[in-house]
Amino acid sequence: MELADLRHPELLTPTFTGMGLDRAQTLRKDPSLVERRLRSPASRAAFAGTEGVLLDRAGERVARRPLSPEWRQKEKAILLGLEDDVALFALDLDSLAAGDATALGQAGEVVGLRDAGARLSHAEGGLAAYMAALLNWHRKHRFCANCGAATEPIEAGSARRCECCGTVHFPRTDPVVIMRVENDGRLLLGHRTGWPAGRYSCLAGFVSPGESAEEAVLREVREESGIAVHDPVFVASQPWPFPASLMLGFAAYADDGVPAAVDGELDRVEWFTREQLHAAAAGRSASLKLPPPISIARFLIDRWLAGGGVAAS
Ligand SMILES: [Zn+2]
Structure with missing residues (x-):
């Protein structure tokens, strides 16, 4: 790559920036609208776990899959946002049934986030980073830092609330x-x-x-x-x-x-x-x-x- 010009595309913005989704900050506050999106056959799911992000078979995009019935639970499916008015949810590969994770892996490829960033467009790399960051946080904040009781996702996963003391925890x-x-x-x-x-x-x-x-x-x-x-x-x-x-x-x-x-x-x-x-x-x-x-x-x-x-x- 020749980097003689500051206008070179790779010098304008860093990798992992450029995610194109509408984060749906208004929609996610209305449980009935979120539920409707969870039930919609048009909605899609994307997947990441501690091993990396699920890419499509060609390895050029974050994989989008239809939401299966068992994934349509607000405790599991985190709303990433809207993509051309289609809802995209994130699911933690580590929390899925073993058979589901295996089937998904065979239909695509789980790639470490660093490798995904090197391989994908900025928009897709940004989506991978967003999804990994949010799922990392949910995975490690299942219990309240204030009282130790269990927390549950609220606003389609943009925060968690303690079931015992009511403290709301936001992604760190x-x-x-x-x-x-x-x-x-x-x-x-x-x-x-x-x-x-x-x-x-x-x-x-x-x-x-x-x-x-x-x-x-x-x-x-x-x-x-x-x-x-x-x-x-x-x-x-x-x-x-x-x-x-x-x-x-x-x-x-x-x-x-x-x-x-x-x-x-x-x-x-x-x-x-x-x-x-x-x-x-x-x-x-x-x-x-x-x-x-x-x-x-x-x-x-x-x-x-x-x-x-x-x-x-
Ligand atoms: Zn608490």
């Missing part, structure tokens, strides 16, 4: 800042402990309670490298449902300095020149491997290589 999304740090034509990248040799990526970290995203950028870079950065500028964000993150991509300038891995999360952190990064992006470097194209880290690096400094992020 964890903000993570990820930074393209630039100094004098170089970018600061780190190697995480346990990664393959030569694999480097942008520094990143969770936003802490009581902290802005911009403050998190400054703190994380200082903690992970000892480098001081200033004037962080937001570039783009990306849903990253592994299991529930929202990546907030920033660009920032650093004063000159010798980086050092100081907090134990990274074991190496270094400056890389534009020439080194160009060679790695083109697969011509034996010593440097960049993150995969589906990641916002790679999106930030590729945009910089194509000419987007902080001012033109």
Whole structure:
């Protein structure tokens, strides 16, 4: 792929963005309308589980299947939204009868979400990410964090309510800042402990309670490298449902300095020149491997290589 132009489609928006469904926020508040959609023969179901997302046989789209009678339960079927006025529900592959899951797998292919993101269009990859994020949350929030009693889905799955104390729980999304740090034509990248040799990526970290995203950028870079950065500028964000993150991509300038891995999360952190990064992006470097194209880290690096400094992020 030639990335010489910032208008290149793959540089405009990150993978896992571009989901085209109407999320049906009004319809899902009316139980009778949801029930009608559950009963409609036109409605469809899509499937994901801990192993991945069910794609159609060609592997080019998220599979859509008619809703079988046993799937038409509001405890099981989560309304994703409307697609050309056809309701699309999500079902957790891990909760289906073994025979159903096997039959679905034989009629399509269960693909890990990272592989699906690399293979699908942005719209279909965005749908896969949306479905995985929502099902991940439902799978892990069957009990109330306030009192420990069972919770049940409400509003066709956009939230859960405790049957005992009435607390309403909403899907959780964890903000993570990820930074393209630039100094004098170089970018600061780190190697995480346990990664393959030569694999480097942008520094990143969770936003802490009581902290802005911009403050998190400054703190994380200082903690992970000892480098001081200033004037962080937001570039783009990306849903990253592994299991529930929202990546907030920033660009920032650093004063000159010798980086050092100081907090134990990274074991190496270094400056890389534009020439080194160009060679790695083109697969011509034996010593440097960049993150995969589906990641916002790679999106930030590729945009910089194509000419987007902080001012033109
Ligand atoms: Zn409760």
